Amino acid sequence: MAWLSPAFPIGGFAYSGGLERAVHDGLVKDAAGLIAWLTSLLRQGxxxxxAVLFGEAWRQFEDEAALKEVAELGLALAGSAERHVETLSLGQAFASAASAWPHPVLDRLPRAVPFPVAVGAIAAAHGVAAAQALAAYLHAAVSQSVSTGIRLGVSGQVEGVAILAEIEGLVADIADKASLATLDDLGGAAVQxxxxxxxxxxxHSRLFRS
Incomplete structure (x- = not known):
């Protein structure tokens, strides 16, 4: 709960993951559009x-070479320069802040570590179950996107809470599936x-860094 709280000093509030542009282009216009956007990202994006990278890092947290490989793969999968900066910045900030909970895994993580790899490995090192850690990670990501949508004016606060209520079942389902997935399950179709x-x-004019 502490690690994935908005108060944890990683700066996640500064990124929208492309949602700001989607709103600008009219792809997301209202709460229903935001739910559709988030559903696509969870299922195919x-x-x-x-989540798959998170699960792999969780399993390999004791293997420095394996962590390096999954970190490199995670960065290579970033589909844009901004997405690369986002996952790398958040991953490095997370690992730095998590040093308040000392553990040798922090020395095994590569310096260039994407966000899900950092959280997955550190969660495993501290004995947090994979499905539970993934549910918390995905819920935090969805909550951040809802907050972004509110700031961009596509939903109000009451609608935002309703979105979280509607999508929580899918978040739990994806967390369970991803905890059992392997790198062979990587792939997506969220082209837009x-x-x-x-x-x-x-x-030209924007509120967020991605």
Missing amino acids: TLWND AEIASLRHETQ
């Missing part, structure tokens, strides 16, 4: 791939989300 992330790089 970046959140699914992040990837394009939005790319287009955000050249957006």
Whole structure:
């Protein structure tokens, strides 16, 4: 709960993962559109791939070479420059802040570590069950996107809470599936989300870094 709280000093509030561009382009116009966006990311997009990478890091937390490989894979899968900066910045900030809970895993993690790899490995090192850790990670990601949607004006606060209530079953389901997945299960089809992330790089006026 502490690690995935908005108060944890990693700066996640500064990123939208392409959602800002999707709103700008009219792909997400209201609460229903935001639910559809998040559902796509969870089932076929970046959140699914992040969950798979998280699970692999969780399993390999004692193997420094394996952690290096999954970290490199996670960074290579970033579909845009901003997505690369986002996952790398959050991963490094998370590992740094998590040093308040000392553990040798912090020395095994590579310096260039994407966010899901950092959280997965550190959660495993401290004995947090994979499915539970993944549920918390995905819920935090969805909550951050809902907060972004509220700030971008596509939903109100009451609608935002309703979105979280509606999508929590899917979050739990994806967490369970990803905890058993392997790297062979990586892959996505959320093409519009990837394009939005790319287009955000050249957006002139913006609130978020991605």
